[in-house]
Amino acid sequence: MTLRRRLPTRKTRRARALAAALALLAGLPAASAAADLSGGVVRIGIVNDQVGPLSDLAGMGSVAAARLAMEEFRRLAPEVKVEIVFADHQNKPDLGSQIVRRWFDVEGVDVVADVGNSAVALAVQAVARDRNKLVLYSAVATTEISGAQCAETGLTWLHDSYNLVAGPIRRLVAQGQDTWFFVASDYAFGRNMVAESQRVLAAAGGRSVGAVFHPLGTSDYGAYLLQAQGSGAKVVAFANAGAQLVTTMKQWHEFGMNQAGQTPVAQLMFLTDVHSMGPAVARGITTLTAWYWDRTDETRAFAKRFHARHGAMPTAPQAAVYSAVLHYLKAVAAAGTDATGPVLAAMRATPVDDAYARGATLRADGKLIHDFYLVRVKDPAEVKGPWQYYDVVETVPAADAYQPLAASECPLAHGPSARR
Structure with missing residues (x-):
């Protein structure tokens, strides 16, 4: 059955945000059984360089990482349908923005992950901002993404310059x-x-x-x-x-x-x-x-699963894609919808705790803060x-790794809801 998107009331949004926090802390989805999904499915788009000079560090390995996150989520919420699509932007900003625009406007993609190339990311950011859609960036180094050209819907999971x-x-x-x-x-x-x-x-x-x-x-x-x-x-x-x-x-x-x-x-x-x-x-x-596979028993266990799928040990960007996609899916289940606002609130409501990062939180400028x-x-x-x-x-430590929020050029960093 295809479920139509409802616009939640302010009271409902607050309730869902609280439910998200409690549910994610417990590691379980809160409202997945009644998930209100556009098109009846959560559709995730992975866009990156898949054959060029940046393909080894992300490429199809990022797709494999996203699929591992999807499979892990299915064990938590088997009733929530999830699909993953992917495309090669060939490190061309115009092509990247064209792909993402088609995904959002025509193909029902709810969230985009990875991107990789900074120039492509800046082009994608403009498309996502206009359509109020989430993008989960991995291996995008330019500080502009969470700085002067930041967007509430642009989340930086890995690093910046x-x-x-x-x-x-x-x-x-x-x-x-x-x-x-x-x-x-x-x-x-x-x-x-x-x-x-x-x-x-x-x-x-x-x-x-x-x-x-x-x-x-x-x-x-x-x-x-x-x-x-x-x-x-x-x-x-x-x-x-x-x-x-x-x-x-x-x-x-x-x-x-x-x-x-x-x-x-x-x-x-x-x-x-x-x-x-x-x-x-x-x-x-x-x-x-931001991450190395042979650091702890937990990172090695994830790397073993990834290697069985992809034939190589995961890079930091690929581990970040896994983490970002899994956290997003848990937030969808907790919020009971794939609408951007409630999902973003649920993602911010609780720390990220997985094989990529422990106790990592999303800052007002969209950076995930981690060691x-x-x-x-x-x-x-x-x-x-x-x-x-x-x-x-x-x-x-995370406290030493990031430029202070007070020094950020992102307007979101200095609004009433900015968290330091």
Whole structure:
């Protein structure tokens, strides 16, 4: 039977929000038996790069993660019908916004997850804001998404450029590594990453001696690496991702620059990048991550399930997609509807507690606030098994990992409902 959407009254919304909090704390859906679903189904759209340079870190692995969340939810609420659709935005903002617009307007998609590419995310954000639809972002680094271009319906589950650069920059500058040169992707992510880095670097007492930007599809990084070498900077920071970073670091080694005395820093590196370049190339690189599969018994158990489905261990973005989709579905069941307002209230009403994060909460600017981990790639001799590439150097508490809400450019951060 197809159930029609009802507009809940204010009293009903308050009751549902309370029910959501109680239900999610108990780990059980509150109102799933009477769920008021548009089209009789909760439809989730996964849009990302599925064959290009960002596909290994997310791609079809994110679809697999979303399906694991769906299957876990079905055991809690088997009467709620859930469907997952997916598409490749090819890292093109116009294509990404076109896909999401069709999903919302024609195909009855209720929520979009992943996205990945920052430029695509900014285009998708505008579509979702206009249609009052939720987007759950994973691996979108630009601070604009939860900053100046924030939307109440845009939730950032993984990280942003500030998270990724602040801790490593402060740590290295304190060790005397105080001059930096940046090699970055020439789109929203890379430019935002460099801008955030230069701001944090100056505040920490360091100095940027330059930056160079390369197109997304570049395969020869020789000219960019020579500029980095010629800069004389103590640190060369790479603000690119996926296959771009892998190729850059391989060429860094091929040119012998790993022995030239400059310290390479990967500002956004994923487990699949290390796997592709190999620990011999990646050894000693330090990066910040929101999640690592081989950290606890719980993360290893989830990773085992994911590996059985996808054939690789999950990256942080893929784990974030699992968490975001599961939390969203629990909120739908608790709210008794897939209408955006009640679902968002239910998502905010209780912390996220799963294999991705414990006690994580959604802030007024749409960021999920959780711990991060400073990790170092092991020497090849230290790698004891497949995908066991990281040593966790330290945990960065959530309180230290995020730019203070008071400093946010998001208008939602300074309204009457802002929570600090």
